[in-house]
Amino acid sequence: MIELDHLVKRFGDLVAVNDVTLTVPRGEFFAVLGPNAAGKTTTIKIVTGLMKPTSGRARVAGFDVQAHPLEARQRLAFVPDFPFLYDKLTPLEFLRFTARLFRMPENVVEGPGQELIARFNLGTYLGQTIESLSHGTKQRVAIVSALLHDPEVCVLDEPMVGLDPHHARVLKDVLKERSERGMTVFVSTHQLSVAEEMADRIGIMHEGRLIAVGTREELRRRSGTSGALEQTFLALTAQEANLREERALATTAAGGPRGS
Amino acid sequence: MTATAPSPFRLLLEVNLRQGWRRLLALREQSRLLTGLIVVFLLGYAALAFKLFQVGLRFAGSFPGLGSVLIERMLFLLFAFLFVLLLLSNLVISYSNLFRNRETxxxxxxxxxxxxVFRWKFIESMLLASWAFVFLVAPLLAAYGLNRGVPWHFYPITVLFIALFIALPAAGGAWCAVAVARFLDRRSFQLTALLTGAVVVAVVAFWLRPLQVTDEELETRVLVVLDNLLARTQFAIFPLLPSYWLSAGVQQWAEGALAAAVFFALVLLSHALFFGTLMFTRMGAWFYGAASMVQSRSSLLGRWTWFRAWQVRRARARLERGPAERLFDWLPFVAADTRALIVKDLRLFWRDTTQWAQSLVLFGLLAVYILNLRHFSQQLTNTFWITVVAYLNLGACALNLATLTTRFVYPQFSLEGKRLWIVGLAPLGLPRVLLAKFALGTGISLGLSLGLILLSCRLLDLAWDRTLLYASAITVMAFTLNGLAIGLGALYPNLKEDNPSKIVSGFGGTFCLVLSFVYIVGSVLVLAFASPWNPAAGFRFETYVAWGVFVVLSILLGWLPLRAGLRQALRFEH
Structure with a gap:
């Protein structure tokens, strides 16, 4: 599971993540949506340990990411939007390398990993160097390497980028199956259809705040809309923007912000 | 499902060694002619450097009673300067490797x-930053050993000394890189680098200012002059400098004072172990904090209100037209799209601190060179030697020009990288993109080189006709070297790499450097042998022939690669 406890991240004067508290329980598929610069990627960077929070805590599978980084990372998988792969290795060598980093048996790729390799159609590419593969194939290699160690928590940042419709479907199926078996999935995406179709709960971030969390129905009720998730999303972010504007006007009318 | 796995460090080592080996094997797919040329150049450099060091050391050693003292001090000085350069090199490479690297x-x-992660990146940076140092000092130490007639075990022991030594600037550089990342953002780093550079150049210029020695003093009071020289360079034998331990150890071993040499080896070993242990065990947490800070774009200076206010003003200023755009507004004859491209290239260069810092090192060295030139005109009275120094100065300015074109102009096409389609599909077209980059590179490097040659000729007190001739030569060279760099850059693009240092260190970059070097040495030799001055007394037939050869060679070497690059750009598939 993932637990975010009053998470704050400041970049100078800018508050990129503003007091975010959230619990994603074991086996839940959680999608986080939000306009650009809403704080989604910063939150992911904190959860995966790429960045320290200014204050607050992030826990992965019960381990504080900062206090017990290795325990947390051992249970975590991360698929960035543009993953790094060693160009001169073959996918097979790369998968063996990541498996050994996670202390898996050497034959995990040839054994249990075969199912993933087959589902993502990587069999014919296993012997070619990664530099010769297309972007989508590289993305599939990164996804398989992330899932190989059977993580308890999987964090994905725009995972569908570069994937063709067939492999996007395969990824959705694999993630759903894994989440049903207990893996917590945390996906940041701009593709509302992914959230609509897959997510158990959806979080909407806006200007660093988690402005709404709930199932699709709960979010629809809250936004006062009845259509697709797109309408719900636009309504909620617009409401938040209006609310901010009203607060700013009220502060100005009351004599302006107190000087710092 | 866990198993006893090898340590992550070993896994990283295995993977990177496999990558390196495959990169080496990939060279087989490149042209054999080019590979052969580069191998010949590297071996040629080693042989030439060895011969020059051998002759130089013999010459310095031939001063009766003073030779060994001079050689000893020269070695101390050389290693002291190389230590500082290694420190800088490690700082820049460690920063890129730790904080701007996708593997990290x-x-x-x-x-x-x-x-x-830090341990692996530290070792990688140390090797990347130090190979050139080893390549530079190997011929020197071989020549020194042969001149001294040392036993065979001097050479393996020297390798050991150097291996221990390079760990120390690597540790210092890595520590500084982490500190810079932790506390300074790009702008604060630029300010600090500029200020530090200016202070270092001022201190070096003041401290190493040449002594005014009359001919009479040189003949009658040699010991006093030597004493002054030794006193001025005493910083190189400061006993806490690692370069002192290296120089002293190597020299003691050559002299057969094995106990003293072992002492210095142990001093180096103990420091290498101490700082190595700190790097291996204590820097990880600090590095992680710094990596987080780099991504957080925060800065130590951000604590002060004035800095924050300045940042806000800068952010506002960026919404308006910048100085580069305003500057190019004055050039209405340059098409708007070309202007946009040039402004973009200038901005990207200015905002890439790593490139910036490396050019700063180059210009710092140039400033020291320039500051010392004037003393040649004051101390050389023989007109033949003045002519020799003038041509050597032309060679130095041309080599500086070649450094600029290879390091900064050659990677320009590759740096468009995966964004190449942006300019490639614009109405501008790739051939014009190349020509714009050629014009920008030539304009800037020619401006700098002309300034350098005019200033150096002025400091050498050369007459205007001579200055004009050298300025003409450097102008021709600027067009040639930029044409060569842009042309080869388009012929051997590396669109996957964002780091210009790595683009340059590839096959095409090395080929460009080799050709530039051979062209400069050949051109300066041709021009110098047919010089109109000393021993000749004016322009003669040979002078015109030499200039004809030089100009034709320049046109061929500049135009042919540029034309091939333009054709390649025309056929380029995105």
Whole structure:
């Protein structure tokens, strides 16, 4: 599971993540949506340990990411939007390398990993160097390497980028199956259809705040809309923007912000 | 499902060695002619450097009673300067490797302790930063050993000394890189680098200012002059400098004073172990904090209100037209799209601190060179030697020009990288993109080189006709070297790499450097042998022939690669 406890991240004067508290329980598929610069990627960077929070805590599978980084990372998988792969290795060598980093048996790729390799159609590419593969194939290699160690928590940042419709479907199926078996999935995406179709709960971030969390129905009720998730999303972010504007006007009318 | 796995460090080592080996094997797919040329150049450099060092050391050693003292001090001085350069080189490379490297970002969310990530990157940076040092000092130490008639074990022991030594600037550079990342953002680093550079140049210029020695003093009071020289360079034998331990150890071993040499080896070993242990065990957490800070774009200076206010003003200023755009507004004859491209290239260069810092090192060295030139005109009275120094100065300015074109102009096409389609599909077209980059590179490097040659000729007190001739030569060279760099850059693009240092260190970059070097040496030799001055007394037939050869060679070497690059750009498939 993932637990975010009053998470704050400041970049100078800018508050990129503003007091975010959230619990994603074991086996839940959680999608986080939000306009650009809403704080989604910063939150992911904190959860995966790429960045320290200014204050607050992030826990992965019960381990504080900062206090017990290795325990947390051992249970975590991360698929960035543009993953790094060693160009001169073959996918097979790369998968063996990541498996050994996670202390898996050497034959995990040839054994249990075969199912993933087959589902993502990587069999014919296993012997070619990664530099010769297309972007989508590289993305599939990164996804398989992330899932190989059977993580308890999987964090994905725009995972569908570069994937063709067939492999996007395969990824959705694999993630759903894994989440049903207990893996917590945390996906940041701009593709509302992914959230609509897959997510158990959806979080909407806006200007660093988690402005709404709930199932699709709960979010629809809250936004006062009845259509697709797109309408719900636009309504909620617009409401938040209006609310901010009203607060700013009220502060100005009351004599302006107190000087710092 | 866990198993006893090898340590993450070993896994990283295995993977990177496999990558390196495959990169080496990939060379077989490149042209054999080019590979052969580069091998010949490297061996030629080693042989030439060895011969020059051997002759130089013999010459310095031939001063009766003073030779050994002079050689000893020269070695101390050389290693002291190389230590400082290694420190800078390690700082720049460690910063790129630790904080702007995708492998590091890939490794941090994996169950690899940050200590191991730092350890691996530290070793990688040390090797990257130090190979040139080893390549430079190997011929020197071989020549020194042969001149001294040392036993065979001097050479393996020297390798050991150097291996221990390079760990120390590597540790210092890595520590500084982490500190810079932790406390300084790009702008604060630029300010600090500029200020530090200016202070260092001022201190070096003041401290190493040449002594005014009359001919009479040179003949009658040699010991006093030598004493002054030794006193002025005494900083190189400061006993706490690692370069002192290296020089002293190597020299003691050559002299057969094995106990003293072992002492210095142990001093180096103990420091290498101490700082190595700190790097291997204590820097990981600090590095992780710094990596987080780099991504957080925060700065130590951000604590002060004036800095924050300045940042706000800068952010506002960026919404308006910048100085580069305003400057190019004055050139209405340059098409708007070309202007946009040039402004973009200038901005990207200015905002890439790593490139910036490396050019700063180059210009710092040039400033020291320039500051010392005037003393040649004051101390050389023989007109023949003045002519020799003038041509050597032309060679030095041309080599500086070649450094600029190879390091900064050659990677320009490759740096468009995966964004090449943006300019490639614009109505501008790739051939015009290349020509714009050629014009920009030539304009800037010619401006700098002309300034350098005019200033150096002025400091050498050369007459205007001579200055004009050298300025003409450097102008021709600027067009040639830029044409060569842009042309080869388009012929051998590396669109996958964002780091210009790595683009340059590839096959095409090395080929460009080799051709530039051969062209400069050949041109300066041709021009110098047919010089109109000393021993000749004016322009003669040979002078015109030499200039004809020089101009034709320049046109061929500049135009042919540029034309091939333009054709390649025309056929380029995105």
């Amino acid at each position: 970002t890939f490794l941090l969310p994996l169950p690899v302790p940050s200590e191991v």
